Amino acid sequence: MPKTKKMLLTVELVPKTCWWSSVRTSVKPVEWDKIRRISYAAAGNKCEICGGTGKKQGYKHDLECHEIWEYDDKIHVQKLIGLISLCPKCHLVKHIGRAMAMGIEGDCYKHLASVNKWTREQIDTHIADSFVLYKQRSMHSWTLDISILSKEPYGIKLKTTKNRIFEVKKYKKKRKVPKKKRPIKK
Numbered sequence: 001m002p003k004t005k006k007m008l009l010t011v012e013l014v015p016k017t018c019w020w021s022s023v024r025t026s027v028k029p030v031e032w033d034k035i036r037r038i039s040y041a042a043a044g045n046k047c048e049i050c051g052g053t054g055k056k057q058g059y060k061h062d063l064e065c066h067e068i069w070e071y072d073d074k075i076h077v078q079k080l081i082g083l084i085s086l087c088p089k090c091h092l093v094k095h096i097g098r099a100m101a102m103g104i105e106g107d108c109y110k111h112l113a114s115v116n117k118w119t120r121e122q123i124d125t126h127i128a129d130s131f132v133l134y135k136q137r138s139m140h141s142w143t144l145d146i147s148i149l150s151k152e153p154y155g156i157k158l159k160t161t162k163n164r165i166f167e168v169k170k171y172k173k174k175r176k177v178p179k180k181k182r183p184i185k186k
């Protein structure tokens with residue numbers, strides 16, 4: 001068998017303005033289960049980047065399904081172009097912002113160094129570049145395109161009329177209105 005080029009592990013920060021739109025929030029839980037099972041089977045039940053599994057890394061599960069997005073920076077469409085099965089460590093690197101929020105980014109640095117054979121400098125540069133792009137993209141609203149899921153092998157019925165658009169303004173406006181107190185029934 002010809003040797004395929006090893007895939008690099010990269011950070012893929014989802015713009016802030018897309019946080020509420022994802023495959024998981026657009027399909028039923030049973031459909032998401034179907035999607036990820038197809039993905040895991042196609043990957044031979046191991047991480048498509050490092051070949052590892054979560055249980056060997058001390059997790060209770062082996063794989064997580066990661067959504068691969070393509071961002072059209074001209075017309076601001078966030079399009080799903082595929083799904084990849086990743087071990088929890090590689091998945092955490094993809095969303096390193098979450099790891100940073102949890103204070104466990106050190107794990108990501110270690111994993112990036114071991115999978116990509118990168119130096120600390122290369123890792124720092126890559127992460128800094130990812131955040132620059134993230135900040136630029138977070139200034140726009142995005143239209144979600146997950147039409148790939150209606151095709152084989154997924155065959156999910158999608159509501160095509162519901163193009164989910166999330167506006168920056170709406171996102172920034174944090175709800176600080178207290179919940180209305182219900183009158184106590186006597």
Ligand SMILES: [Zn+2]
Nearest residue numbers: 047050087090
């Ligand atoms: Zn992995």
